[in-house]
Structure formats: C-alpha cells, structure tokens
Amino acid sequence: xxxxxxxxxLKEKENVKERAGVLQHGSEQDLExxxxxxxxxxxxxxxxxxxxxxxxxxxxxxAAANDLREAKRRDEEIKESISFLxxxxxxxxxxxxxxxSEKNEDKKRxxxxxxxxxxxxxxxxxxxxxxxxxxxxxxEQNKYExxxxxxxxxxxxxxxxxxxxxxxxxxxxxxxxxxxxxNGTGTIIAEFSTVLGKERxxxxxxxxNKDKQLCDKLHTEHFNLKSEKKPIYVSESITKKTAKLFSQxxxxxxxxxxxxxxxxxxxxxxxxxxxxxxxxxxxxxxSIQNKL
Numbered sequence: 001x002x003x004x005x006x007x008x009x010l011k012e013k014e015n016v017k018e019r020a021g022v023l024q025h026g027s028e029q030d031l032e033x034x035x036x037x038x039x040x041x042x043x044x045x046x047x048x049x050x051x052x053x054x055x056x057x058x059x060x061x062x063a064a065a066n067d068l069r070e071a072k073r074r075d076e077e078i079k080e081s082i083s084f085l086x087x088x089x090x091x092x093x094x095x096x097x098x099x100x101s102e103k104n105e106d107k108k109r110x111x112x113x114x115x116x117x118x119x120x121x122x123x124x125x126x127x128x129x130x131x132x133x134x135x136x137x138x139x140e141q142n143k144y145e146x147x148x149x150x151x152x153x154x155x156x157x158x159x160x161x162x163x164x165x166x167x168x169x170x171x172x173x174x175x176x177x178x179x180x181x182x183n184g185t186g187t188i189i190a191e192f193s194t195v196l197g198k199e200r201x202x203x204x205x206x207x208x209n210k211d212k213q214l215c216d217k218l219h220t221e222h223f224n225l226k227s228e229k230k231p232i233y234v235s236e237s238i239t240k241k242t243a244k245l246f247s248q249x250x251x252x253x254x255x256x257x258x259x260x261x262x263x264x265x266x267x268x269x270x271x272x273x274x275x276x277x278x279x280x281x282x283x284x285x286x287s288i289q290n291k292l
Contacts, residue, residue, distance in 0.1 A: 114241065121239040122265045127171070127195045128237035129202060131157075131188040135220065135227040147173055153223065154190050157234075160222050163204030169197045189237065198236065205234045238265055249279050252289065 137149040150173045158165030171191045178186040192198045209217040218232045238246065246260070246267050253260040259270045260279075269288070270276040279285055 118239050118241045122242075125191075125237040125239070126265070127193070127198045128189060128191045129198055130235050130237050131190065132233045132235075133185065133220075133230050134188055134232060135185050135225055135230075137225075145175065150175065150188060150190070154188075156223060157218075158201060158204075161201070161204040161208040161218070163201045165197075165201065169193055202234065202236055236262065236265070238262060242267060245279065245282065245285075248282065248285060252285060256292070 131154070134153070137145045137153055142149060151167060151170055154170065154173065155165045155167070169192055171193045173188065173190045175186045175188050178184040192201070205218065214231065215229075218234065220227055220230045220232060222232075242262070242265060246262055249260045249267050249269055252258070253269060257272060261268055267279045268276055269279055277284075277288070279288075
C-alpha cells in the first residue's frame with residue numbers, strides 16, 4: 001500500500017527559503033564582522049595562555065637574564081683590564097728602549113774615558129822600564145834594599161849591555177811588592193829623565209841578547225849576585241790595558257806560530273809571511289781570528 005506524503009505547509013517553505021537565502025547571499029559586512037570577532041577571540045586566547053605561563057619558566061628566564069648581564073659585566077671588566085695592561089706595556093717598552101739608549105751612551109762614555117786614562121798612563125810611563133826576576137839586593141851590611149842599591153844595580157846593567165847610565169839619568173826607581181801567593185821577587189820600576197835614555201837602554205839590552213842562547217842572555221850571574229842563575233827580563237813599562245791586550249795577543253801568536261812584541265806602548269803582531277800589524281784593541285784581534 002503506497003504512502004503519499006503531504007507537502008509542507010506554505011509558511012515553512014518560505015522560512016526555509018529565507019534561511020537559505022541568508023546563507024547563500026550574506027552581505028560582505030557580515031563576513032568582515034565575523035572575521036574581526038575571530039581575531040579578537042584568538043588574541044584573548046593568546047593572552048590567557050601568556051597569563052597562564054608556569055612560575056618555573058618565569059624563574060628560569062630571570063636567571064638567564066641575570067647570567068647574561070653578569071657575563072657582559074665581566075666582559076667589560078676584562079676589556080678594561082686588557083686596555084690597562086696594554087697601556088702599561090707600552091709605557092714599560094718605552095722605558096726599556098730609553099734605558100737601552102742610555103746604556104749605549106754610557107758605554108761609549110766609559111770607553112772614551114778608559115782610552116783617555118790609558119793615554120795619560122802611557123804618557124806617565126813613557127820613560128819607564130821594568131826589570132823582572134832580580135833577587136833582593138841585600139847583604140850582611142845592607143839588610144834592607146834601598147833606592148841607592150837599585151840605582152847601582154841599573155848602572156851596572158848599563159855597563160853590561162853597553163849603555164852608559166848615570167845617576168842623574170834616573171828620575172826614580174823602586175821595587176813593586178810581589179803578590180802574597182807569588183814566589184817572585186817583585187818587579188823593579190826605573191823611570192829615566194828622558195824617553196831617549198829609556199830607549200837607549202832597551203835597544204842596548206835587545207842587542208845584547210840577540211843571537212844568544214837562552215842560558216847566555218842577560219842573567220843574575222852577570223851581576224855576581226849570590227843566588228841561583230836566573231834570566232833577567234828588561235822591557236818598557238806598559239799600562240794595565242796594554243798588558244791585558246798583549247797577553248791575549250801573545251797566546252794567539254803562540255797558537256798560530258806568529259810573533260808579537262811591544263814598542264813604545266803599542267802591541268804588534270807579525271805573521272808567517274813577515275807582514276806585521278798593530279793590534280790596538282781586542283776587536284782588532286777578533287777580526288784577525290775570524291779571517292784565519
């Protein structure tokens with residue numbers, strides 16, 4: 001049996017149409033109002049979420065911010081310290097350079113003064129000779145050695161080497177005390193009135209010893225001294241600086257088969273080819289050593 005549905009009432013149809021028309025043909029203004037209302041709801045939701053941030057998260061953020069500020073503060077302090085140390089280093093470096101410059105200048109002045117003193121000493125001893133290895137001139141009558149004994153000795157030496165020496169040729173004469181640890185007799189220092197008198201005695205002594213055997217060169221038996229036979233050395237007086245330089249040159253000459261000597265306060269060196277040079281300083285000696 002078929003069932004026949006009755007159509008809806010006219011009023012309900014109109015209501016349905018009206019609702020459908022509103023949904024299908026809603027105005028743009030209504031759409032914008034709906035959009036604004038959605039954004040407002042979204043903002044309120046975000047605010048509620050922000051307000052509901054857990055307390056532990058807030059504490060962690062604050063601690064991190066404090067750590068960051070502390071790190072920045074320490075960084076600034078380190079930068080200030082580095083800048084301060086850099087300035088101090090620059091100042092210290094300038095002071096060091098200044099001290100080095102002053103040291104070099106002082107060294108130059110000291111060298112100049114040493115050269116001046118050496119020059120004056122050379123002038124002082126320009127007429128002086130040294131006699132070494134002479135025993136004490138004492139006897140039963142004379143228990144103390146005096147200037148007269150030394151003067152007699154040097155006058156007798158002049159006769160032996162064929163160089164006449166008179167008392168008035170001698171300006172001063174004395175003996176230097178030997179070192180306490182030394183067994184020597186002390187060097188006799190004889191200062192002549194003129195440089196010519198000194199050079200005359202030195203030249204005669206060299207001529208006397210020339211071409212003689214060591215045992216026949218000037219020795220104590222020539223003076224009839226009551227002592228064992230010993231060689232007597234006569235040389236010109238030199239300054240301490242020259243003596244030190246001559247000692248170094250003599251060692252160098254001995255090691256290389258060269259010869260060296262002192263003449264008028266200057267040190268000379270002769271090579272195997274008979275070439276001779278004057279050694280004025282340790283620097284000259286070092287230059288020669290480097291060339292070999």
